[in-house]
Amino acid sequence: MDTMKLNTTNHLLPHHHHHREKIVVVMGATGTGKSRLSIDLATNFSPSEIINSDKMQIYKGLSITTNKIPVHERSGIPHHLLDEFDSSEHELTPFDYRSLADETVSEIFSRNCLPVLVGGSNSLIYGFLTKELSSSDSLSLSSSSLDFFCSSAEEDGVSGELRYDCCFLWIDVALPVLKEYLSLRVDQMIDSGMFEELSKFYECQEEEDDEERTPVCRTGIRKSIGVPEFKRFFKLFPPGENNYWNQHYTNGNVLCTNGCIGTNGGTAVSSVVKSIRDGCFECGGGGGGGGVERRREMKMVFEEAVEAVKCNTYELAIRQIKKIERLRLIGWNIQKLDATEVFRAVLESDSGKSSDIWDKEIVEKSVKIVKKFLDE
Numbered sequence: 001m002d003t004m005k006l007n008t009t010n011h012l013l014p015h016h017h018h019h020r021e022k023i024v025v026v027m028g029a030t031g032t033g034k035s036r037l038s039i040d041l042a043t044n045f046s047p048s049e050i051i052n053s054d055k056m057q058i059y060k061g062l063s064i065t066t067n068k069i070p071v072h073e074r075s076g077i078p079h080h081l082l083d084e085f086d087s088s089e090h091e092l093t094p095f096d097y098r099s100l101a102d103e104t105v106s107e108i109f110s111r112n113c114l115p116v117l118v119g120g121s122n123s124l125i126y127g128f129l130t131k132e133l134s135s136s137d138s139l140s141l142s143s144s145s146l147d148f149f150c151s152s153a154e155e156d157g158v159s160g161e162l163r164y165d166c167c168f169l170w171i172d173v174a175l176p177v178l179k180e181y182l183s184l185r186v187d188q189m190i191d192s193g194m195f196e197e198l199s200k201f202y203e204c205q206e207e208e209d210d211e212e213r214t215p216v217c218r219t220g221i222r223k224s225i226g227v228p229e230f231k232r233f234f235k236l237f238p239p240g241e242n243n244y245w246n247q248h249y250t251n252g253n254v255l256c257t258n259g260c261i262g263t264n265g266g267t268a269v270s271s272v273v274k275s276i277r278d279g280c281f282e283c284g285g286g287g288g289g290g291g292v293e294r295r296r297e298m299k300m301v302f303e304e305a306v307e308a309v310k311c312n313t314y315e316l317a318i319r320q321i322k323k324i325e326r327l328r329l330i331g332w333n334i335q336k337l338d339a340t341e342v343f344r345a346v347l348e349s350d351s352g353k354s355s356d357i358w359d360k361e362i363v364e365k366s367v368k369i370v371k372k373f374l375d376e
């Protein structure tokens, strides 16, 4: 989606002491435009800095797969705890995140800037902002959620008390519309290099854990949606093993033998994906035993992986929304902004309309809310 140009005035932050210790938090399910809103807010309330609270984006690598905001879309706003840690070294715990985020906001406050926390991991947001984080919550970032998120509707004894003065914004999109949009977004991610990114990732993993040949999918960034889903594909069609495979990547062209041409002037990635989907990928499998059957299988396993990514992304969105509702129940004052019409317009390919509604319904309203919060 295009970045928004907004004509509202720039609300420069007053440098008074009582404005310190205030944090803006942008929440919402995956795909709802949190990154975009954080940039819109940061440019409206200058100087602001953004802190990531997505537990996959915190790690280095898999930028397309985990949907990290590209540098050219950051409008020069500093981003923290994004693309920073190596998950193969050790996995961050909510305690690690709490102290890292703490350090980061202190630095941001000391520069007299406004911290904008943005990301879909509500357990991280909770773990960072809650007054007390119990030691029973000391699970790894990607194993499971904090205690109270797991237990069934039992809000008793869970404190909604916060360590900072927070302004919570929630971008909400009606589920049927979000579902359709997420499916479209997965297709766009595949087109823009997700498959190539994953195949390179699997190739490196192979070198690391030799006996297994395929990554464990259990820790850190390996839990990102896309990695487990493509496991079967890369097991059956290992990226490092196949000569043709490497050739396709290095040439950027796909050499098809059965009459369909994969050279579409696009990138190597889209040609590879295209030729898999067209059923004409030349997969030798060592010894050149390719053939129609193998190509058919490749296409089938590929489409299954894409479907699984779509399905799991949607399920993630549902879980995220439930967690936000849970946080509201324990007393967090989370203000909901309805972006359904924005995404309806996106699905109708009406980008002018979607931009207009975004500006009016999401940006203008949240700027008003944040302004009031900062003036209080």
Ligand code: ATP
Residues within 6 Å of the ligand: 054, 055, 056, 057, 065, 066, 067, 120, 121, 122, 123, 124, 141, 142, 143, 144, 145, 146, 149, 223, 224, 225, 226, 316, 319, 320, 323
């Ligand atoms: P839990 O700890 O119960 O998983 P959470 O709120 O801490 O919940 P989420 O951020 O909802 O964690 O992420 C849960 C899972 O969703 C991750 O382990 C990962 O599989 C997937 N996921 C989350 N964010 C991303 C992302 N940006 N890209 C890909 N997959 C993601």
